[in-house]
Amino acid sequence: MSLNYDAPLYRPPSEARSLIFQVTLGCSFNECSFCDMYRSKEYSEKSWDEIKSEIDTMANYLPETKRIFLADGDALNLDSEYMIKIVKYIKEKFEKLERISCYAMPMNILKKSPEELKKMNEAGLDMFYLGIESGSDIVLKKVTKGAIGKTIIKSVNKAKDAGYIMSCMVILGLGGKTYSKEHIKGTAEVINACAPHYVGALTLYLENGIKQEFLDKFEGEFIKINDDESLEELHSLLDQIETKEEIVFRANHGSNAYTIKGTFPQDKQEMLSQIDWMKQHPEIVRPQGLRGF
Secondary structure, three states, rough: OOOOOOOOOOOOOHHOOEEEEEOOEEOOOOOOOOOOOOOOOOOOOOHHHHHHHHHHHHHHOOOOOOOOEEOOOHHHHOHHHHHHHHHHHHHOOOOOOOOEEEEEEEEHHHOHHHHHHHHHHHHHOEEEEEEOOOOHHHHHHHHHOOOOOOHHHHHHHHHHHHEEEEEEEEEEEOOOOOOHHHHHHHHHHHHHHOOOEEEEEEEEOOOOHHHHHHHHHHOOOOOOHHHHHHHHHHHHHEEEEEEOOOOEEOOOOOOOOOOEEEEEHHHHHHHHHHHHHHHHHHHOOOOOOOOOO
16 A cells, blocks of 8 residues: 655655655745755646545554654645644544654744644644755855745744744755855854754755756855765754754765764763874765665
């Protein structure tokens, strides 16, 4: 038994074992120059009859389901009352459910009122995955993110205030060599200002279909950083993160040359020491052929 997914289908690595319902298709923004996940789709929203039918089917087939992820890239763009209706029905049909999550763009969180966000959370929507990507306004503009550092901070804090678990992604190398220091400085400032519960670091990986668009929109020469510079960015990022709130940090994505993980603030010095050791042992780098997005 399988759902009739509209490919391609994406989900965060931590949702690998989750049941996925596509409540929207594509991405309503779809202009980030580093992302081609939904370029082949036009944004649309599924009807209640279609969603209800899929929930009913999978509730009969996988009644023990504990985690559900709502796809595609823009589920939070749904009308709040519609989202509440979907989430409540999911909770009703899956009695052992522990978590419902979805991707969220800063603009979609900011468009919702605090009351709407709270009602969706109380209905059972628990967690948002949000791409910070960079905290540098210059870099964010060059990659057409559709947000600036202040709006990212505001959106994460707004969601946290409404009760959501926030898992955020940053992209090493997104500013290239030219904007490396500014990219990392700004990114650390955003993380310090909103302290997401989880932060994952990826490394820029441009698919062939998106590469030229990225270079054209960047406006100015983009010089890709190498593995040593990526490790230096990671060290600089961790060094500049200052938080009293707990942040689970992971840099173990398949796109990364090196793997680091720990929890702020208690593991900060240990992670920095691990990176210092890695700088002396380049033989542990992940081979290019084993990397991917």
